[in-house]
Amino acid sequence: MEFTMGGRLEVRITPADVGKRVSVRRRPEGDGAGAEFTDTVGVLTSWNDGVVSITRKSGESVHIVESSLVAGKVVPAAPARRRGPAASFRELAAVTARAWQPVESEPLGEWRLRAAGGFTRRANSALPLGDPGLPLGEAFGRVERWYEERGLPAYIQTATGAEGTQETLCAELERHGWRREVTAEVRIxxxxxxxxxxxxxxxxxxxxxxxxxxxxxxxxxxxxxxxxxxxxxxxxxxxxxxxxxxxxxxxxxxxxxxxxxxxxxxxxxxxxxxxxxxxxxxxxxxxxxxxxxxxxxxxxxxxxxxxxxxxxxxxxxxxxxxxxxxxxxxxxx
Incomplete structure (x- = not known):
């Protein structure tokens, strides 16, 4: 990936780019002689207190000390698909959800709380496809209580790796103490x-x-x-x-x-x-x-x-x- 401007490396991203897909290069820890740079591509999910957080398409969050950055730039939101039918994340999210319908569901703003006696996480997790109508911390708490009332573990299903997916939400879940338990690919x-x-x-x-x-x-x-x-x-x-x-x-x-x-x-x-x-x-x-x-x-x-x-x-x-x-x-x- 090309970072240079006029033959020199430049950091061309700022905290104003939070929410955008970026590519950054950083010095390795210790900055030993001859050590190679490390490149990271993903959605810039936060830039606070001298730490840059990027969520990769795999769902992994990478935290980088700002002072170690040697280059960075905003890149297109998602690479062009080369094969398979054209499809948006929103369309696929709706289609896949209809294939595993819960026994019980309840709206939380534009989120959907779903339960089916614990059979499959897909039918027993909150599906967030918009604004929950509450601050995120309160929404997470509401999800926990809803599943606790039913004797079920609380899950929130998120997505990464395509245009319009939820890298920022993943980062917020991690900041509130939630952890990824299962990751899978949607293939078409x-x-x-x-x-x-x-x-x-x-x-x-x-x-x-x-x-x-x-x-x-x-x-x-x-x-x-x-x-x-x-x-x-x-x-x-x-x-x-x-x-x-x-x-x-x-x-x-x-x-x-x-x-x-x-x-x-x-x-x-x-x-x-x-x-x-x-x-x-x-x-x-x-x-x-x-x-x-x-x-x-x-x-x-x-x-x-x-x-x-x-x-x-x-x-x-x-x-x-x-x-x-x-x-x-x-x-x-």
Whole structure:
């Protein structure tokens, strides 16, 4: 990255640039001879008492002593996307939320408090998509009390890494003692290539509701109570995929879930039994669900994958999915 102006390094950012995406270079601690500079790119979230705070697209906050800066500049809000459908953060945030609808919800200004008996953080976290109508410290306290009243841990879901995401809110949560507990990527792709994958879909059975066999493979709960079934069945148009096991009465070899919502098809709960992995079953499930979503008029695909799930990330790379932004669940420390 280029920082020079007339052949010399310059710091061309000020506290007035808080909220903008910046790139900075700093001297390493100790400033030893021959030590290399460190570069940081992200949203400038604060500049107070001689400390510059930058939140990277990963959600990580970096705190830099102002005196160590040797260069800095404002950079474009987000790099241009090179592949995948055009999509804004606001559009995707709404679509992904509709795929995991809570059993109970309540507005807090433009935020939404969501609860579903603790099943999935996505249905049991506050979704902040605007102004809560309170100072942030008070809003955070209100979130904590709301979940405490329901016997649930308090979570706030935030996003980073795209135009219009919430790096500043992430920094405020950290300043109020909240910590990131989980980070995942939201990935998007054109839907037709997923449907065109070279896969055997003849063994994939599609249903509108999850049966006992499907639920026996989806091991994200101890007992599939009514709240679990309500969340799984939520969404404008929901499909469940099942590949039967080889032996009678055996739990399914593979499962998946797809929510069709306008132009979007969201893929989730794609799971393959350990003894059936590396046989292309995940690809078959994805292709079968994609073809049904195409029949219903969808043209774009999204999914969510945790950052440490290397196997799933490699699979989705091969299908053409590219990262759009990251989302995080913050919890009081």
């Amino acid at each position: 792709a054109a839907l037709a290539p997923v449907g065109d994958l070279d896969a055997d879909v003849t063994a994939v059975r599609l249903t509108r509701e999850p049966d006992e066999a499907w639920l026996s493979r989806y091991q994200r709960f101890s007992t599939p109570g009514p709240h679990v079934l309500r969340v799984l069945g939520s969404g404008p148009a929901v499909w469940f995929a099942t590949v039967a096991g080889e032996a009678g009465g055996e739990a399914p070899a593979a499962i998946g879930r797809c929510v069709v919502d306008g132009r979007w098809a969201g893929f989730m709960a794609v799971e393959v039994a350990p003894e059936h992995r590396r046989r292309g079953l995940a690809t078959s499930v994805m292709a079968a669900l994609a073809r049904r979503a195409l029949d219903e008029g969808a043209s774009a695909a999204w999914l969510q994958v945790e950052e440490d799930n290397e196997g799933a990330r490699a699979l989705y790379d091969g299908m053409g999915f590219a990262a759009h932004h990251r989302y995080h669940h913050f919890r009081p420390a």
